Amino acid sequence: MFKKLTRIVSAGLLAASALAAPGAAGDLQDILSAGKVRIGVPVDVAPFGSNDENNQPVGLDVDMAHNIAEALGVELELQQITGANRIPYLLTGKLDIVISVMGATPQRALQIAFSSPYSAVSSGVFGPDSIPVSKPEDLTDQTIAVARGTTQDLLLTKLAPNAKIQRYDDDATAAAAFTSGQAELFATADIVAKVMMMQDPSLELKPKFIMAFNPTYIGVRQDSPALLQWLNTFVHVGMLDGSLAALTEKWLGTPLPDLQPL
Amino acid sequence: MNYNFKFSALWPYMPEILSGVILTLQLASVAMLFGLAIGLAVAIGRVSSRPAIRMAARVYVEAIRNTPLLVQLFIVFFGLPSLGLRLGANTAAVIALSINLGAYSAEILRAGFESVRVGQVEAGRSLGLTAAQTFRHVVLFPAIKAIYPALASQFVLLMLTTSVVSSIGVTELFGQAAFIDSRTYRSFEVYTLITLSYLVFTLGFRALFSAIYWAVFVRRSHR
Numbered sequence: 001m002f003k004k005l006t007r008i009v010s011a012g013l014l015a016a017s018a019l020a021a022p023g024a025a026g027d028l029q030d031i032l033s034a035g036k037v038r039i040g041v042p043v044d045v046a047p048f049g050s051n052d053e054n055n056q057p058v059g060l061d062v063d064m065a066h067n068i069a070e071a072l073g074v075e076l077e078l079q080q081i082t083g084a085n086r087i088p089y090l091l092t093g094k095l096d097i098v099i100s101v102m103g104a105t106p107q108r109a110l111q112i113a114f115s116s117p118y119s120a121v122s123s124g125v126f127g128p129d130s131i132p133v134s135k136p137e138d139l140t141d142q143t144i145a146v147a148r149g150t151t152q153d154l155l156l157t158k159l160a161p162n163a164k165i166q167r168y169d170d171d172a173t174a175a176a177a178f179t180s181g182q183a184e185l186f187a188t189a190d191i192v193a194k195v196m197m198m199q200d201p202s203l204e205l206k207p208k209f210i211m212a213f214n215p216t217y218i219g220v221r222q223d224s225p226a227l228l229q230w231l232n233t234f235v236h237v238g239m240l241d242g243s244l245a246a247l248t249e250k251w252l253g254t255p256l257p258d259l260q261p262l
Numbered sequence: 263m264n265y266n267f268k269f270s271a272l273w274p275y276m277p278e279i280l281s282g283v284i285l286t287l288q289l290a291s292v293a294m295l296f297g298l299a300i301g302l303a304v305a306i307g308r309v310s311s312r313p314a315i316r317m318a319a320r321v322y323v324e325a326i327r328n329t330p331l332l333v334q335l336f337i338v339f340f341g342l343p344s345l346g347l348r349l350g351a352n353t354a355a356v357i358a359l360s361i362n363l364g365a366y367s368a369e370i371l372r373a374g375f376e377s378v379r380v381g382q383v384e385a386g387r388s389l390g391l392t393a394a395q396t397f398r399h400v401v402l403f404p405a406i407k408a409i410y411p412a413l414a415s416q417f418v419l420l421m422l423t424t425s426v427v428s429s430i431g432v433t434e435l436f437g438q439a440a441f442i443d444s445r446t447y448r449s450f451e452v453y454t455l456i457t458l459s460y461l462v463f464t465l466g467f468r469a470l471f472s473a474i475y476w477a478v479f480v481r482r483s484h485r
Contacts, residue, residue, distance in 0.1 A: 145431075149444025166351070166431040167441060177431065180343040182351070 028226035031096055036075040039065040040089050040098040043080035046195050047251040048101045048216075051080075060119060060251035061099040064218075067243075068097065071234055087111060090221055097231070098219040104262070113222045115231040116261040117215030118238065119248045123152045124211055126193040127178075127185035128204035135209050139163035145174040145183035152187040155211040179203065187211075190254045197253070207254045215259050236261065269451050275442045282438030283459060285352075289434055290421035290463075292356050297363025297420065298413075304364060305371035319368070326365035332426055334358050339430040355427035355434075363420050370412045374405030407479050414471040418464055425460075435459060 031037045041061040042049035049059040057080055069076035081089050086100045090112055101121065104114045125133070125144060133139060136159035146153045148167035156165060166183050168174040175196060178186040186193065186205060193205040218235070220228050238244035239259070248256040272279070307319030326334065338361075339354040349357065378401045386396035406413070428437030439456045443449050 148440060153444070167437075167444075168431055169429055169440075173429065176340050180340040181348055182339065182343060182431075 027224040028230055031072065031074060031227065034074075036077050037069050037072055037097065038077045038079060038095045039068065040079045040081040040086055040095040040100060041065050042086075042100045043082060045083075045101050045191070046198065047191060049080070060247055061101065063247055063251070064099045064118060065097075067238075068099075068231070068234060072230075087219070090219055093221075096220070096224070096227065100219075101216050102219055103214050104217045108219075111222075112219045113224075113228050114262055115218035115220070115228060116235045116239075117217050117259040118235050118244055119252070120213040120215045120257055120259060122190045122207075122210045122213045122252075122254050122257070123155060123188070124190060124193075124254065125156065125185050125187045125208045126190075126205040127208055129206055131184055131208070133185065133208045136160040136163070136211075142185055143183045144185040144187050145177040146187040147171045147174045152189070152211065156187045159211060178205075190252050194251070194253050210254060210257070213257045213259075217262065232261070265450060267451060267454075268448060269455070271446045271448045272442065272451055272455060275438075275446070278433075278438045278442060279435070279455070279459075282433060282435035282456075285433060286421070286424050286435040287463065289352070289355055289359065289424045289427065289432075290417075290467075293359035293363055293420055293424070294417050296356065296360035297367055300360060300364025301367030301371055304368035305375060308368060308372045309375050323365045323368055326362055327369070331358065331362050331423060332429065334362060335427060335430055351427075351430050351432045354430060355424070355432045359420060359424065359427070362423075363416065366416050367413060370409050370416060371405065373412075374409035375401055377408050378405055410471075410475055410479070414468070414475075417471065418467050421463055421467055422460060 041057060041059065041064075043057070044050060045059075045061075047059050049057060049061045052058045057078055062078070065076060065078060079089065079095055081095075081098070081100060083100070086098050086102065087108070089095045090098045098112075099118075102108075102114075104117075108114075125136075125139075127133070127142075131142060133142060136156075139160045139162075141164060143164045143166055144156065145166050145168060146156055147170050150171070153165070153167060156163065165187075166174075166177060168177060171188060171192060174183075174186060174188070175192070177183040179196075179200070185208060190207065190210075193207070197203050197205050218231050220231065235244065238247075239261075245256040248254065304319045304322060307315045308323070310316050310319070335355065335358040338349065338358045339351065342349065342354075382400050382404075383396055386400035387393070391399065424434055425436035428434060428440060431437070433441070435456050439452045442452045446452070
């Protein structure tokens with residue numbers, strides 16, 4: 001039974017890839033002549049890409065997709081993807097471009113090509129304006145909640161070894177310590193802080209200082225060099241005119257750091 | 263199946279382990295005292311002649327014994343601040359542990375009180391003892407003697423249960439172990455070490471309780 005199922009599924013996949021093959025040509029000229037660009041954005045990573053109350057995709061990566069389609073002068077075909085299937089979608093030619101909070105690694109670069117970074121996820125210490133902290137040295141007797149053993153914990157321990165760090169089992173418990181007032185500050189990823197504020201607007205999780213950045217990159221197939229070059233130009237211009245910085249500020253609430261072009 | 267134990271990786275963290283040991287013993291001792299006091303009061307309430315007091319004591323015992331300690335802990339630490347009562351992690355831990363132990367020790371003590379036959383109490387009263395004197399000499403003393411082993415076990419259990427409070431950020435022994443684990447990735451070594459520590463504490467507390475039993479009940483009855 002299982003064998004049969006596997007055979008049917010693999011036959012289906014084979015047929016799908018055969019069908020997809022003609023459309024796989026996704027370089028710049030093909031997009032322009034087709035009059036539409038197919039872009040993948042995250043479905044479950046607020047504030048980069050998620051669904052709003054009307055079930056419409058919203059987020060930083062969604063805005064990027066719209067801006068790219070507009071600059072190309074073509075129609076946008078948005079596809080919502082997850083972290084697990086974003087590279088397969090691109091490699092099988094179902095998408096031309098993936099904008100999905102993707103970090104660049106040499107391993108991933110063996111499969112797909114990355115543009116210059118367009119935004120960054122950051123780890124930092126967050127809290128209300130009333131607490132006068134803007135750098136690690138300012139931390140004296142303020143209590144900071146953090147999930148034990150995470151990147152944020154290791155960074156904070158290194159930057160402020162004498163700070164009053166309260167370590168909890170996970171991000172959710174550390175968040176509870178902040179929301180219940182048991183901790184005055186919360187060390188976490190900026191997107192976690194942002195989502196918490198979106199869910200409860202009474203929370204004040206402003207960035208006090210940023211400890212580390214993880215740039216995010218646009219992914220394309222390796223056989224579309226012209227598209228990659230165009231995207232790099234698009235990102236470069238966006239960096240110069242401040243539109244990318246505004247986009248990061250709008251969705252993440254943290255300033256965009258100086259990102260090295262790829 | 264060949265794991266290279268490397269206990270030397272834990273050496274730099276000896277101050278953390280030591281502070282964890284001290285905090286665990288402090289938490290356990292303080293919670294035992296408060297828990298016993300609460301338990302005694304509630305057990306007396308359980309056998310009170312006034313129905314309202316009996317009912318209140320019963321509600322407390324049932325509410326605490328039928329809910330998880332972790333939930334009680336989270337209510338005290340994360341819940342009470344919503345009512346404007348913000349307690350530090352250590353204070354919250356002592357309160358939750360004491361309230362928890364109070365309910366269990368109340369039931370144990372009640373069993374002790376009920377083991378004293380009515381005839382004994384009547385005999386005490388007819389000898390001219392006041393109600394308080396009768397309670398102290400005829401009921402309480404024999405009752406505690408009868409349930410002493412159960413009470414001692416409950417106390418040891420409480421000491422082991424203190425490991426739960428690391429989840430609200432208390433840096434007792436288990437909390438320190440989790441911290442060291444997150445820094446050294448030597449999970450096996452660090453948890454082996456604290457397992458042995460808890461074992462030593464258990465044996466120590468049992469020896470202490472035996473000594474108290476001997477001093478209070480055995481020596482006294484030989485006088």
